[in-house]
Amino acid sequence: MLKMGRKGITLKVFLITSALLVVTASFIYLILYFFLPSYYYKYKTSALEEGTVRLVQDVEKISIEEARAKLDSFVQKYNVALVIHDKYGKILYFPSSFVPTFNIAIPSPPPSQFKTVIPEDELQSIKGEGIPAVYTIQKPIVFTNGQFIASITATLQPIDEASNAILMFTPYIVVIIIVVSLGGALLYARIIAHPLLKINHVAKRMANLDFTQICEIRSRDEIEELSNSLNELSYNLQQTMSELQEANEKLKDDIQKEREMEGKRREFIATISHELKSPITAVMGQLEAMICEIGVYKDRDKYLKRSLEIMQDMQNLVNEVLEVSRLETYDFSPKLSRVNVSDTVNNIIHRLEYFSTAKSIEMQANIQDGLYVLADQKLLEKAVNNIVNNAIKYSPQGKRVQVSLYEEQEHIALCVLNTGVKIEELELEKVFQPFYRIEKSRNRNTGGSGLGLFIVKRILEIHHVSYMLQNTNDGVLFVIQFPKEVSSA
Known part of the structure; x- marks a missing residue:
């Protein structure tokens, strides 16, 4: 059903199409009613006149007896009454099969109810007013056996009957026009409007951010x-x-x-x-x-x-x-370069040897030679120095600090182990916070500034290097893993 509550596209297309179809059909119907009779009259008379001219030409070289077949054919073709007579009114030809439904005029001179429309030797007569009931042509016709007059009379009554039939059928025609127009308009409206309604539905959902x-x-x-x-x-x-x-x-x-x-x-x-x-x-x-x-x-x-x-x-x-x-x-942004991490770690161990000796701490170095990483030289030295220095600083006197550097399958690992100490599990993550000290006295000689491991954390994060601080059976282990793709630079 059409939605009549508001003027949607379907209703508009339906109304416009219905109006166009009704107006067009009515216009065609009126044209048929008013113009068909006159058009039919002109067509009929023109065809009859042309046929008469051809008939006259066809029989010029034959006798009236020989022309009888042509005359009968003309009568049947044009449905007319044809009478051939001489100037005295004597009938020489009359179709035997024709049953006249109107009076055949053989005027000489023409009766008053006829109007001459062809001058001189050709006479056309029209009876009545408007569209005439009959149409008559009198034309000289020549045979080998003499010249005679052909009186041709055609009935035009079917034109009036057709007009009356159209007028009587008007109510039914109106109903048919309305029904067909409404049905066609409804179908057309659905065909045209349905895709537009689908597009409108999708557009509304898009407006509500539903895609x-x-x-x-x-x-x-x-x-x-x-x-x-x-x-x-x-x-x-x-x-x-x-x-x-x-x-x-x-x-x-x-x-x-x-x-x-x-x-x-x-x-x-x-x-x-x-x-x-x-x-x-x-x-x-x-x-x-x-x-x-x-x-x-x-x-x-x-x-x-x-x-x-x-x-x-x-x-x-x-x-x-x-x-x-x-x-x-x-x-x-760090200034990355290809750094020999083996030499860097060895140099830092030698640099901090004084502090380890002062605390009687044994330094054990297991450094694999010729290992390279892509890093900022100064930042890497700062991070490794802080880690090893913290290991020495927080190891009890006489203990051991072990530094290892070696190549694994996917990483280059740097491990720093200081023995004889443990860190509470809750404090393992806190030691990387700024100014956090495990040593609660806040003595700088024993606890440092609290920024060392925080700086280490930032340097390693800048280099996207993984690290880990954990307790072991021997002490505290700090592990750094440089990825191979970095080390291959």
Whole structure:
């Protein structure tokens, strides 16, 4: 059923098509009613006149007896009454098979009810007004046995009968026109509007950001092209929306990370302030006491040396803070080169030999020669130095620190083991946080600044190198795994 509540495309097409069909059919019907009689009259008279001319020409060289077959054929073909007579009215030919339904005029002169339409030797007569009932032609006709007059009379009554029949049939014609027009319009409206309604349905779902519906129309015309364009638009919008959603999720993650970094940055600054406040206060107190020569601080040489040591620790802390700040820069990029990691580790072990000897710690090195990795030389040295230095610093006196570097099937592994110590499982992840110290006294001589392993973590993350800190039966093991594809650079 058509939706009549609002003027949809189906209703519009239906109404327009119905109106066109009704108007067209009515127009054709009126044309038939008003113009068919006159057209038929002209056609009939013209055909009769042409046939008469041909008949006269055909019988010129034969006698009237020989022309009887042609005359009978003419009568049957044109359904007329043909009478051939002389100028005195004597009938020489009359078709035996013709039964006249009207009076045959053999005028001389023509009766008053006829009108002469062909001058001189040719007479055409029309009876009545408007479309006449009969049509008469009198024309001279010549045979070998003499010249005579052919009186031809044709009835035009069927024209009036056809007009009356059309008029009587008008109510039925109107009903048929309306029914056929409405049925045809309904079918046409459905054929035309159905694909448009499907396109409209898909477009509405697209407006609601639902791109799952596909418009399938196979009409091989512009509507099919529109359907394909709509499907392509839907696909492109779906792809764009997916990309926007991914970008939005990434943006949310970036914002969340930025917030976390901002929180860490505030915490980092607060911790730095605390770390710097204590030594500055200590130095200021010592300097004021030395200036005022209070108690033991009268020995200026001794306490100036201590103040210098504190300031050196502060300088080291500031340098590490600057290093952290540089590594935390958003656009920081390491200067990668092919580094001989075997030589780098050996050099660091020799450099820290003084500190291991001071604590009677045995250094065991198992370094495979000729191993290379793609890394930033300075950053790699900084990370390895911090790891080995921490191993020495946190190992009890007289214990052992073992450094191994070797090639595995998929990695180059660097392992640093310091014996005689354990780290609580809950603290294994915390040791990589800035300013976190396992040694709770916060003594820099025994606990360091708390930034060493944090710097190691950032350097390894920048190089996309995996690392692990774990407890073993012998102590604490730090493992770094350089991927082979990096090492082959």
